Structures are given as structure tokens and as C-alpha cells.
Amino acid sequence: MALPTVLMPGPMNRSVPAGLDGRFEVIRLWETDDPDAVLAERAKDIVAVANAGTPIDGAFLDRLPALQLIANFGVGYDKIDANAAADRGVVVTNTPGVLDDEVADTALGLLLMTVRQLPQAERFLRAGHWQERSYPLTPTTLRGRTMGVVGLGRIGEAIAHRAEAFGISVAYHNRHRKDVAYRYYPTLLELATAVDILTIVVPGGDETKHLVNAEVLAALGPDGILINVARGSVVDEAALVDALRNKTILGAGLDVFEHEPEVHPGLLEVDNAVLLPHVGSASVPTRDAMGGLVVANLVSWFDHGVPVTPVPESADLVRRGDG
Known part of the structure; x- marks a missing residue:
């Protein structure tokens, strides 16, 4: 059976690709020669995004019709339009607690x-x-x-x-x-x-x-x-x-x-x-734990249909189970 396809728009903490390896197909978009062409070609396959700071708005979401989940690296997710995601049935998660x-x-x-x-x-x-x-x-x-x-x-x-x-x-x-x-x-x-x-x-x-x-x-x-x-x-x-x-x-x-x-x-x-240059959570153990929670949200969603730490805007989707 084909592995779920996860889009990774930019580089992420080492714990994320390590945790996804073997469980998901990961498209490392920043490593491709033509990101727009890759998105157009693989849009129908991409069911999740592992994200660390890339802006995601309604227009971006509309390019990914099969998208189910955005797993954000960090507690703050203001670069993601979580309301637009909810309107499209896409669950957003973040990484509270560990930092x-x-x-x-x-x-x-x-x-x-x-x-x-x-x-x-x-x-x-x-x-x-x-x-x-x-x-x-x-x-x-x-x-x-x-x-x-x-x-x-x-x-x-x-x-x-x-x-x-x-x-x-x-x-x-x-x-x-x-x-x-x-x-x-x-x-x-x-x-x-x-x-x-x-x-x-x-x-x-x-x-x-x-x-x-x-x-x-x-x-x-x-x-x-x-x-x-x-x-x-x-x-x-x-x-x-x-x-x-x-x-x-x-x-x-x-x-x-x-x-x-x-x-x-x-x-x-x-x-x-x-x-300080935004180093609040910037220790190796904490960033690894944040990455681990990104992976846990993806695994839990595709194994059990329930994310570990959904953001408030996604609460209704999670309750209904129709993310």
C-alpha cells in the first residue's frame, strides 16, 4: 500500500524527517528545481503538510485538494490561516507543552x-x-x-x-x-x-x-x-x-x-x-521534542484519525471526525 504523501515546504528540525522516514513519502519542496511544477504534478497526492514557518493561506490550500492536515512546528501558527484551513476541512496542529x-x-x-x-x-x-x-x-x-x-x-x-x-x-x-x-x-x-x-x-x-x-x-x-x-x-x-x-x-x-x-x-x-535572535525554544532537546510532536500528530492522524494537539480553529473538525 502506498505511503501517505507529506509535503515539507522548507527545512525542518532533524527529528521531523527522521520520524517520518519509512512511514510517509516526504516531498522536500525546497530541494526541487521547480517547486510550482512539483506542486502541480503531485497536488492530488499530498494529504499533509509538515510546516516550519512557511506562510500558508487560502490560495495555497486551494492548490492541494486532497490535503487533510497541516502539522506546524511551533506553538505559534500565525503564518497559517487556520480559519481558511477549517473552512476547507483541513486540520491544523501545533506543538504546545514541550517548549x-x-x-x-x-x-x-x-x-x-x-x-x-x-x-x-x-x-x-x-x-x-x-x-x-x-x-x-x-x-x-x-x-x-x-x-x-x-x-x-x-x-x-x-x-x-x-x-x-x-x-x-x-x-x-x-x-x-x-x-x-x-x-x-x-x-x-x-x-x-x-x-x-x-x-x-x-x-x-x-x-x-x-x-x-x-x-x-x-x-x-x-x-x-x-x-x-x-x-x-x-x-x-x-x-x-x-x-x-x-x-x-x-x-x-x-x-x-x-x-x-x-x-x-x-x-x-x-x-x-x-x-536576542528568537532563541526562546532554541535548545537541541526542546527542538527535538517539538519535532517529535509534529511527527506524533501526523502518525496519530493517519493511524487513528485523531491528532494529538489540534489548534482551537480545528476543534469542530476533530469533534466531528471529518477533517
């Missing part, structure tokens, strides 16, 4: 680096200045601070637990109140006014684009720290640059950017921003 701790660790690392100016201190040492004078005292500390978590999902809760271990009080803003001990604020502006650390963990997409704007940054205030380990599009980067330059807020720690890998030049110019 929570790694991303939460990165968020706390960014916070420590930003508050205590650790990157600046290291640059000071490497430049040889310690031979001449001591590094200046940092103007602030973690002590007595309150963190506001925007998006108290799995990763948000993991960040909150770590913050508590550092003696930081926690509050949050969600679309809906959760059964947790943390104080809830019904609007982002109210949360920003009440805290001095604002940590962003919401998905990207049109609904959250520029959710953190100039008004929110002003509410965070001159002792405020912004941490973003979610999606760069959630923050208005031009407003953030102005806030950092004008000391509207104290600093920012960013692992994601609005047009990555391009970084707003203003962010590169200011010294009160710590910038």
Missing part, C-alpha cells in the same frame, strides 16, 4: 539581563574598562516588583511560577479570568498601570497586532520593563523605540521582532534594550 519551560526560562533570563544590565556589564568587562574603574551601580533591582503577564496560558503560567520564586508578585490579563491566585485585570491598560514588568505571551496575528502601543508603554511607566517572548507583531516597535529613547520605560528584553530577522534600527541604537 513551555525553555521559553519561560528565556523570559526570566531576559528579565534578569534587562533589570541588572548584565549584557552592558559584560561589554564593559570585555572592553577592558574594569581595569580602570568599577561598573556603575545598576539603578534598579527585581526586589519589590510586580509582573503583569499578558496571556496566562501554559507558558504564561510557567513564567509566573518562576517570577514568584524570585519574590516577584504576579498579576495578569487574559480574554477570560482564570481560576488562579493571581490578580486579574480586565484590560491591558489597567494591568500596565498596576505593574512594573509587563511580559508578553499572547499569540500573534491580526487580533493582537500592536496590542502594546504607546499608551500601554506610558502606563507601564519610567520604572517599567517590557519582556516579549511571544510575537514581535504584538508590540508597536516604533512606539517602543520612542519609549526607550525618551525613558518612558526603563528597558526592554526582546526575543522576537515585528519583521524578524530584520530588527528595527532604533532598537539597535539604544542601550536599554536586551535583544
Whole structure:
């Protein structure tokens, strides 16, 4: 019996092709001389896509009439039009859970680096200045601070637990109140006014684009720290640059950017921003686990007709069993 055909538009973590080998026929589209011709020729055979960052919209979906499942590598899937997929009976999955701790660790690392100016201190040492004078005292500390978590999902809760271990009080803003001990604020502006650390963990997409704007940054205030380990599009980067330059807020720690890998030049110019190249989940064990979940979703779907981790937009398809 022929193996199910999976389209892989671009390179993926080693664990994905290794896990698919022998169970699926894999079309490595980026290795072909004429991707459009390959898609046209094999369109009726392709029943799944293993995807890592390639935009997938309705037009792309319409080219694959036999498609049943898109297995996304990552928790965020804003580059996939999941509603368009659901309209066409295509299930979308992602990789939640396996990267929570790694991303939460990165968020706390960014916070420590930003508050205590650790990157600046290291640059000071490497430049040889310690031979001449001591590094200046940092103007602030973690002590007595309150963190506001925007998006108290799995990763948000993991960040909150770590913050508590550092003696930081926690509050949050969600679309809906959760059964947790943390104080809830019904609007982002109210949360920003009440805290001095604002940590962003919401998905990207049109609904959250520029959710953190100039008004929110002003509410965070001159002792405020912004941490973003979610999606760069959630923050208005031009407003953030102005806030950092004008000391509207104290600093920012960013692992994601609005047009990555391009970084707003203003962010590169200011010294009160710590910038990382989207490495939140970028450890070998975590990326292998993410790849393993991509494979598990594909195997479970074609063996049992049920994916392991469907996204919310696919819930009705999974319940009906007619993906």
C-alpha cells in the first residue's frame, strides 16, 4: 500500500524527517528545481503538510485538494490561516507543552539581563574598562516588583511560577479570568498601570497586532520593563523605540521582532534594550521534542484519525471526525 504523501515546504528540525522516514513519502519542496511544477504534478497526492514557518493561506490550500492536515512546528501558527484551513476541512496542529519551560526560562533570563544590565556589564568587562574603574551601580533591582503577564496560558503560567520564586508578585490579563491566585485585570491598560514588568505571551496575528502601543508603554511607566517572548507583531516597535529613547520605560528584553530577522534600527541604537535572535525554544532537546510532536500528530492522524494537539480553529473538525 502506498505511503501517505507529506509535503515539507522548507527545512525542518532533524527529528521531523527522521520520524517520518519509512512511514510517509516526504516531498522536500525546497530541494526541487521547480517547486510550482512539483506542486502541480503531485497536488492530488499530498494529504499533509509538515510546516516550519512557511506562510500558508487560502490560495495555497486551494492548490492541494486532497490535503487533510497541516502539522506546524511551533506553538505559534500565525503564518497559517487556520480559519481558511477549517473552512476547507483541513486540520491544523501545533506543538504546545514541550517548549513551555525553555521559553519561560528565556523570559526570566531576559528579565534578569534587562533589570541588572548584565549584557552592558559584560561589554564593559570585555572592553577592558574594569581595569580602570568599577561598573556603575545598576539603578534598579527585581526586589519589590510586580509582573503583569499578558496571556496566562501554559507558558504564561510557567513564567509566573518562576517570577514568584524570585519574590516577584504576579498579576495578569487574559480574554477570560482564570481560576488562579493571581490578580486579574480586565484590560491591558489597567494591568500596565498596576505593574512594573509587563511580559508578553499572547499569540500573534491580526487580533493582537500592536496590542502594546504607546499608551500601554506610558502606563507601564519610567520604572517599567517590557519582556516579549511571544510575537514581535504584538508590540508597536516604533512606539517602543520612542519609549526607550525618551525613558518612558526603563528597558526592554526582546526575543522576537515585528519583521524578524530584520530588527528595527532604533532598537539597535539604544542601550536599554536586551535583544536576542528568537532563541526562546532554541535548545537541541526542546527542538527535538517539538519535532517529535509534529511527527506524533501526523502518525496519530493517519493511524487513528485523531491528532494529538489540534489548534482551537480545528476543534469542530476533530469533534466531528471529518477533517
